[in-house]
Amino acid sequence: MTAYLLRRLGLAGLSVFGVVTLVFLLIHVIPGDPVDAMLGETAMAADKEALRHQLGLHRSIAVQYGRYLRRLGHGNLGRSLHSSRPVRRMIVARYPATIELAAAALLLALLVAVPLGVAAAARPRSFVNLASAGVALFGAAVPSLWLGPMLMLIFAVWLDWLPVSGRGTLAHLVLPALTLGIGMAALLARLLRATLLERLHEEFVRTARAKGAGRARAVVVHALPNALLPVITAVGLQAGALLSGAIITETIFSWPGIGRLLLLAIQTRDYPLVQGCVLVIALTYVALNLVLDLLYAWVDPRVRLGGEPA
Amino acid sequence: MLDGTRRVSALSIFLVTRGALCLALCIAGCERDASTAPPGYAVVGLDNGPVTLDPRYATDAIGSQIGDLLFDGLTRLDDQARYFPHLAADWNTPDPLTFEFHLREGVLFHDGTPVTAADVKATFDSVRAPDSRSPKGVSLAVIEAIDTPDPLTVRFHLREAFAPFLDATTMGILPARAVATSPTTAIAAPVGSGPFRLVEFAPDERVVLVRFEHYAVRPARLAGVIFKVVPDGLVRLLEFRRGGLDLIQSAIEPDAVAWLRQQPHTEVLTRPGTGFQYLGLNLSDLRLSDIRVRRAIAYALDRKALIRTLLRGLATPASGLLAPGHWAYSGDVPTYGYNPKRAAELLDEAGYPDPDGDGPAPRFRLSYKTTTVDLRKRIAEAIQAQLARVGIALDIRSYEWGTFYGDIKRGNFQIYSLSWVGVADPDIYFLTCHSSQVPPVGNNRGRFVDASVDALTERARHTLDRDERARLYAETQQRVAELLPVIPLWWNTNVAVLDTRLRGFELRADGSLRSLRDAWIEER
Numbered sequence A: 001m002t003a004y005l006l007r008r009l010g011l012a013g014l015s016v017f018g019v020v021t022l023v024f025l026l027i028h029v030i031p032g033d034p035v036d037a038m039l040g041e042t043a044m045a046a047d048k049e050a051l052r053h054q055l056g057l058h059r060s061i062a063v064q065y066g067r068y069l070r071r072l073g074h075g076n077l078g079r080s081l082h083s084s085r086p087v088r089r090m091i092v093a094r095y096p097a098t099i100e101l102a103a104a105a106l107l108l109a110l111l112v113a114v115p116l117g118v119a120a121a122a123r124p125r126s127f128v129n130l131a132s133a134g135v136a137l138f139g140a141a142v143p144s145l146w147l148g149p150m151l152m153l154i155f156a157v158w159l160d161w162l163p164v165s166g167r168g169t170l171a172h173l174v175l176p177a178l179t180l181g182i183g184m185a186a187l188l189a190r191l192l193r194a195t196l197l198e199r200l201h202e203e204f205v206r207t208a209r210a211k212g213a214g215r216a217r218a219v220v221v222h223a224l225p226n227a228l229l230p231v232i233t234a235v236g237l238q239a240g241a242l243l244s245g246a247i248i249t250e251t252i253f254s255w256p257g258i259g260r261l262l263l264l265a266i267q268t269r270d271y272p273l274v275q276g277c278v279l280v281i282a283l284t285y286v287a288l289n290l291v292l293d294l295l296y297a298w299v300d301p302r303v304r305l306g307g308e309p310a
Numbered sequence B: 001m002l003d004g005t006r007r008v009s010a011l012s013i014f015l016v017t018r019g020a021l022c023l024a025l026c027i028a029g030c031e032r033d034a035s036t037a038p039p040g041y042a043v044v045g046l047d048n049g050p051v052t053l054d055p056r057y058a059t060d061a062i063g064s065q066i067g068d069l070l071f072d073g074l075t076r077l078d079d080q081a082r083y084f085p086h087l088a089a090d091w092n093t094p095d096p097l098t099f100e101f102h103l104r105e106g107v108l109f110h111d112g113t114p115v116t117a118a119d120v121k122a123t124f125d126s127v128r129a130p131d132s133r134s135p136k137g138v139s140l141a142v143i144e145a146i147d148t149p150d151p152l153t154v155r156f157h158l159r160e161a162f163a164p165f166l167d168a169t170t171m172g173i174l175p176a177r178a179v180a181t182s183p184t185t186a187i188a189a190p191v192g193s194g195p196f197r198l199v200e201f202a203p204d205e206r207v208v209l210v211r212f213e214h215y216a217v218r219p220a221r222l223a224g225v226i227f228k229v230v231p232d233g234l235v236r237l238l239e240f241r242r243g244g245l246d247l248i249q250s251a252i253e254p255d256a257v258a259w260l261r262q263q264p265h266t267e268v269l270t271r272p273g274t275g276f277q278y279l280g281l282n283l284s285d286l287r288l289s290d291i292r293v294r295r296a297i298a299y300a301l302d303r304k305a306l307i308r309t310l311l312r313g314l315a316t317p318a319s320g321l322l323a324p325g326h327w328a329y330s331g332d333v334p335t336y337g338y339n340p341k342r343a344a345e346l347l348d349e350a351g352y353p354d355p356d357g358d359g360p361a362p363r364f365r366l367s368y369k370t371t372t373v374d375l376r377k378r379i380a381e382a383i384q385a386q387l388a389r390v391g392i393a394l395d396i397r398s399y400e401w402g403t404f405y406g407d408i409k410r411g412n413f414q415i416y417s418l419s420w421v422g423v424a425d426p427d428i429y430f431l432t433c434h435s436s437q438v439p440p441v442g443n444n445r446g447r448f449v450d451a452s453v454d455a456l457t458e459r460a461r462h463t464l465d466r467d468e469r470a471r472l473y474a475e476t477q478q479r480v481a482e483l484l485p486v487i488p489l490w491w492n493t494n495v496a497v498l499d500t501r502l503r504g505f506e507l508r509a510d511g512s513l514r515s516l517r518d519a520w521i522e523e524r
Helices: A002-029 A034-039 A045-055 A061-073 A087-122 A127-141 A144-158 A170-200 A203-210 A215-252 A258-267 A271-299 B012-027 B061-070 B117-128 B176-181 B233-242 B254-261 B291-300 B303-310 B340-349 B374-388 B401-410 B428-433 B451-461 B466-483
Strands: B041-046 B075-077 B083-085 B088-095 B098-103 B143-150 B153-158 B196-202 B206-211 B224-229 B266-281 B315-317 B364-371 B392-399 B415-421 B486-499
Touching: A002 A061, A002 A271, A034 A045, A087 A127, A087 A170, A087 A215, A087 A258, A087 A271, A127 A170, A144 A170, A144 A215, A144 B233, A170 A215, A203 A215, A215 A258, A215 A271, A258 A271, B041 B233, B061 B196, B061 B206, B061 B224, B083 B088, B098 B117, B117 B143, B117 B153, B117 B176, B196 B224, B233 B254, B254 B266, B266 B291, B291 B340, B291 B374, B291 B392, B291 B486, B303 B315, B303 B374, B303 B486, B364 B374, B364 B401, B374 B392, B374 B415, B392 B401, B401 B415, B428 B451, B428 B466, B451 B466
Parallel strands: B041 B224, B364 B392, B364 B415
Antiparallel strands: B075 B083, B088 B098, B098 B153, B143 B153, B196 B206, B206 B224, B266 B415, B266 B486, B315 B486
16 A cells, blocks of 8 residues: 555656646747737837846746746745736635535536436336436536526525625525536446446455345445546546536636636736746645545555556 | 726517516515514625725725725816815925825724825825735836825825826825735725725625725715625515615616606616717728718717617717716817718718618718627617618627627627726826827727827826816817717616615715715615
């Protein structure tokens, strides 16, 4: 287990290094002079020079890279060009909102997907399966920029149960989480159903059935834990979709998170802020996948013992 | 003045379903829920949050709008863009190079300290300082020195007689202590002397103001104002429909106005505004340098049809940059009504015959740059169709705002469409038409050069007498309308949607929210 843990940590470290380097290069791969792109061609020469110095762009790439890494080490992400506030403080103020929304969406996705997937697998030729397939298809097909306002219309304006937008109470969280999580719920439900059906035909489940376990018990107690592995993998892969989907969902729901911050930063060509947001989103993705990999190892002994996962 | 910045909505695709939604909204019957705002507060919906509220740095529309409630400048603008005493009781100009302002007695900042001449001097000096990064520094460059003979008198000494100087005196005043602690950067939570004071500023989320009880002139009647950022246009309407907003004044889609008029407890106010939409032409292009071609384009446009169909009537055909109602506006200028026959004749005269009459081959092609905003693209397509009728082919290119604006400022275009909003001082004619202001220096983006316009706009900015200035600008407007460096399209109509519990709100031509100073809430 220790060897596995070390190997995974090493890999995660490598990913972090790659992310950090790519984010650094972001400002240098833009065609033309980044200072021109930020201030516009007509800016005063003195202002351009000042910004060039502020960003350290007059030095060689290697020196800039070294300085950048050193600053990162101190947690310094620079200042926003647009509002001149420290980028780190802007991100820290927004990060909890994004995590709150992503976690709620994930939780909601699992709450919908597991019962739906299990029910569909338990009765593969029934109405339940058909309904779950329908829900899954709907969830996967509907774009959040349509679903969001529709949910608002139904649950906020017509039924008057929930607020329209903004962040505050738990009630504010429901609609954006639903909008963000429904696609993932659909995917997970179908995935769970497929793997469960596969497992149900394996010998250990047949043994359980032979020993007198009912179909429901066979599915939930015996097959489900074994079918969770691909689901965990999918959650990790989909985390990226949650974080990037947040850009649209946060804008629709006036949700003060990183996604909306990133969108504004791009619109105002605020490179330090774009870099900071991309960095934080990418690091979150790496961290989440590390945690899920460790979870994977814990669930499946073959992984931590070095064998091939099924 | 600012160029009308139009953000690219990530959700413009959604507009497609708008029709269906409006229908659905119409049959929705729901009562207003108890507002989450404290009693006596008005909630204003915004499409964007302000970048900063520091009057030395705020240049965006919404930053200035909120600033209008937080701060009092030495002077203020009335609806005709004339300057009136505000924080100053009055001013005089003993000689053309000196402006002397006398402050009102007993005016307090929100922290309870009195407003003095030293505060005024400190605020202006920090903008003028060489290391200041304030974008307003340029307009204060004409100031030679500021002195304060006594605590209630401020004297500005100018380098030359310069009428647009008064434009700078509308800037809000900060306490000298605050300026000293933050000389070169914007203050996050500035203290002012206006009728409301700032209690919360969450960037891109909300701004909360409460009534300042010791406001000298006339205390506000609202207990407070909450500005709430709701980026998506449709969601803003849903929030309003549910009763979460009392007022929306920004970015209301023309198509939504008819629906809004039918809603209960809803009042839609419209008023001719000062925003000026135009077609910019590059006069260094051989064809566009010919006045006959420019006039032909003006004659070929059916502005009334564009306004009726695309803007739902929410605009007025324009004759020039200054709108009627501005003190310097002159209606005595050549105009170009829709006349495609005349347009074709002018093009023939200019030496661009139509190769195949009514056939598809154009006389010549021009490129037309615009943004990716849905409405802007539809306007571009309509103009393309109208110009095609007289044999001019347009290639429409739409760009993301930053690229578009960069190209325009560089003068890299043949035709583009943009608007001027918040035009106050007629010196805008110098900034957009004087030969010294061509790119990359200034805003004469089409590189228009005319000796008489140069002379007129120079004289006007150095003339302090308002009537004499008005005469000079009347002549300027006539000359410019004759030579058409840009083709005027229309003046926008301002639209505000308010919940009827908000009383006493008046829509202003310049789009400011100043009348919230006198508004109040009357619960149903």
